[in-house]
Amino acid sequence: MSNKVINKIADNTDSSLFEFAEYDASKAELTGYSNYSFWRSTIQVFFKNKVAVTLLIVVGFIILFTLAQPYLPNQKLPNKIYLDPATGMQLRNQAPNAEYWFGTNSIGQDLWARIWSGTRTSLFIGFAVGLFEAIVGITIGALWGYVRKLDALITEIYNVWDNIPTTVVLIILTYIMRPSVPTIIFAMCMTGWLGMARFVRNLIIIIRDREYNLASRCLGTPTSRIITKNLLPYLVSVIMLRMALAIPAAIGNEVFLSYIGMGLPLDIPSLGNLINEGRVLMMTPALRYQLLFPALVISLVTVSFYVIGNVFADSADPRNHV
Amino acid sequence: MKYYIKRLLRSFLTLIIVVTVVFLLMRLMPVEGYFGASFDKLDEVQKEIKLKNLGLLDPWYMQLKSFYVSLLHGDLGESITYRPKVAISSIIGSKFLISLRFGLASLVVSLVVGLSMGILMARSKGKFWDKIGTGYVVGANAVPAVIYYLLIQVFVTNWFDLPLLFEKDNPVSWILPVLCLSLVSTAYYAMWIRRYMVDELNKDYIRLARAKGLRNKTIMIKHVMRNAFVPMAQYLPASILYTISGSIYVESLFSIPGTGGLLVTAIQRQDNTLVQALVLVYSSIGIIGLLLGDIMMAAFDPRIKLGAEGGSR
Numbered sequence: 001m002s003n004k005v006i007n008k009i010a011d012n013t014d015s016s017l018f019e020f021a022e023y024d025a026s027k028a029e030l031t032g033y034s035n036y037s038f039w040r041s042t043i044q045v046f047f048k049n050k051v052a053v054t055l056l057i058v059v060g061f062i063i064l065f066t067l068a069q070p071y072l073p074n075q076k077l078p079n080k081i082y083l084d085p086a087t088g089m090q091l092r093n094q095a096p097n098a099e100y101w102f103g104t105n106s107i108g109q110d111l112w113a114r115i116w117s118g119t120r121t122s123l124f125i126g127f128a129v130g131l132f133e134a135i136v137g138i139t140i141g142a143l144w145g146y147v148r149k150l151d152a153l154i155t156e157i158y159n160v161w162d163n164i165p166t167t168v169v170l171i172i173l174t175y176i177m178r179p180s181v182p183t184i185i186f187a188m189c190m191t192g193w194l195g196m197a198r199f200v201r202n203l204i205i206i207i208r209d210r211e212y213n214l215a216s217r218c219l220g221t222p223t224s225r226i227i228t229k230n231l232l233p234y235l236v237s238v239i240m241l242r243m244a245l246a247i248p249a250a251i252g253n254e255v256f257l258s259y260i261g262m263g264l265p266l267d268i269p270s271l272g273n274l275i276n277e278g279r280v281l282m283m284t285p286a287l288r289y290q291l292l293f294p295a296l297v298i299s300l301v302t303v304s305f306y307v308i309g310n311v312f313a314d315s316a317d318p319r320n321h322v
Numbered sequence: 323m324k325y326y327i328k329r330l331l332r333s334f335l336t337l338i339i340v341v342t343v344v345f346l347l348m349r350l351m352p353v354e355g356y357f358g359a360s361f362d363k364l365d366e367v368q369k370e371i372k373l374k375n376l377g378l379l380d381p382w383y384m385q386l387k388s389f390y391v392s393l394l395h396g397d398l399g400e401s402i403t404y405r406p407k408v409a410i411s412s413i414i415g416s417k418f419l420i421s422l423r424f425g426l427a428s429l430v431v432s433l434v435v436g437l438s439m440g441i442l443m444a445r446s447k448g449k450f451w452d453k454i455g456t457g458y459v460v461g462a463n464a465v466p467a468v469i470y471y472l473l474i475q476v477f478v479t480n481w482f483d484l485p486l487l488f489e490k491d492n493p494v495s496w497i498l499p500v501l502c503l504s505l506v507s508t509a510y511y512a513m514w515i516r517r518y519m520v521d522e523l524n525k526d527y528i529r530l531a532r533a534k535g536l537r538n539k540t541i542m543i544k545h546v547m548r549n550a551f552v553p554m555a556q557y558l559p560a561s562i563l564y565t566i567s568g569s570i571y572v573e574s575l576f577s578i579p580g581t582g583g584l585l586v587t588a589i590q591r592q593d594n595t596l597v598q599a600l601v602l603v604y605s606s607i608g609i610i611g612l613l614l615g616d617i618m619m620a621a622f623d624p625r626i627k628l629g630a631e632g633g634s635r
Binding site: 164165176259295299302 | 343466
């Protein structure tokens with residue numbers, strides 16, 4: 001211990017420590033540079049999974065095909081009832097043949113055209129629901145998790161809304177509004193955002209008080225910027241997963257609504273009402289194709305989105321990037 | 323204890339709000355629903371009289387008040403359109419029992435099959451059985467359930483010569499409905515236990531146990547499985563209680579007289595009292611299940627203390 005009295009702190013400091021360091025560009029380069037890029041690594045990891053890549057190609061092809069199908073040559077119309085040229089009768093329940101590739105249904109409509117038109121409707125519903133769910137769910141979830149004053153209020157709203165059975169909301173909404181594509185999308189969004197919001201909220205609560213956020217807050221960063229720049233990038237992978245899973249879920253919900261008779265009217269073909277039409281005829285072995293074709297398409301679409309979503313979420317997790 | 327009482331009171335408040343909201347939503351539906359097919363045959367005066375008899379012309383707060391007053395007397399009311407003039411409790415009582423039996427059977431099946439499948443998958447991680455199992459889980463989760471139910475009903479009944487529909491006195495007719503009911507939850511349990519075991523086996527306490535020279539079997543039974551039971555304890559009460567709500571697909575496909583389609587039918591026929599009773603039951607189940615789950619979890623794992631700080635989710 002030194003017993004020297006320190007009069008001024010400045011006298012006792014090592015002045016060499018307080019000189020400006022020389023700036024050396026090459027040294028800065030050595031420490032600061034990394035060629036790591038989040039999105040590039042994510043895509044690299046994703047493309048290593050062969051199953052996922054195959055399904056991605058399948059989904060891409062299906063989406064392109066449903067969009068292009070009406071403009072291809074020799075296509076039938078989904079709602080036109082085809083008549084037998086010889087007798088003038090409806091071409092009912094024709095088995096798949098060269099003219100009607102997937103056969104015709106019980107009133108003589110072309111199943112091939114109906115299936116692709118239905119896939120278009122169902123995919124549109126799926127994408128729309130996934131997107132709205134993400135927007136509403138993330139906004140509310142971020143506020144819920146980050147702004148402490150809102151926590152109690154939104155938790156109460158959540159508790160009430162979550163305890164009303166989903167079926168009740170779906171059916172009552174489709175009853176009050178007329179069955180149509182926007183109604184179905186609206187009804188599914190009204191019930192779907194809850195899960196997303198709660199999920200985002202829990203994640204945000206976990207990372208909200210980490211040191212880097214504390215530092216950021218001390219520096220006076222506004223809340224909106226903390227949420228968008230510090231928190232949300234962390235959530236990209238899981239949010240993408242939820243969105244990808246919302247698509248098969250929405251298709252499944254549409255099938256459910258059609259099953260209980262609250263789905264879209266038959267002149268708007270969708271995978272749900274095609275399945276439902278097929279179900280009525282399934283006990284006649286010769287007519288089972290009317291159930292099997294839509295079932296095949298719906299399985300392909302939902303499984304693809306499910307797998308792609310899961311693999312993408314895995315590859316967007318930085319722990320898998322090394 | 324104080325925490326549980328407080329929480330029970332709050333859940334009770336939530337329950338009242340939920341039932342009130344549904345009550346009001348039902349009043350938003352168009353009036354035609356109360357008459358069914360006879361709507362066009364009745365003239366204005368007759369319609370007026372019927373609505374008046376049902377008490378639907380009173381202002382909504384009077385209706386709400388009379389609903390809660392009779393509820394306090396333990397009276398759920400009478401069905402108005404589903405089975406007119408029959409007490410709600412007798413309609414749902416018998417249906418709940420049937421759904422409960424099917425639900426419990428499938429719960430047992432899916433627990434046994436799902437857990438053993440998940441353990442098998444975790445032990446052969448990345449190999450053949452794991453891939454097969456993952457394929458099954460993906461299929462069961464992604465594809466809308468009704469599709470494989472339909473395929474099962476069409477094809478499996480033929481292959482194994484099983485009855486197509488449920489018959490009350492034929493135990494063989496139970497096989498397919500129970501199988502269908504347990505498909506999704508089997509996938510759920512398998513996936514969950516697989517992920518749990520894979521995560522858990524890399525943890526330090528397992529390594530310590532291994533370093534101590536414990537046998538694999540002992541580690542599994544005494545350490546891993548015991549910890550695995552804690553989240554199960556949280557989840558099980560709710561899922562047991564939820565079985566009484568039945569499955570709309572399975573019950574309508576196999577024509578089982580359970581609760582599955584009851585809510586949907588009740589809403590479609592605008593049987594207000596029946597809908598309110600069902601929502602009341604289902605919401606209470608949700609709340610009670612969650613509470614029971616938390617109590618059981620705290621009982622099994624002494625580290626978990628509820629109520630210390632914001633224990634409610």
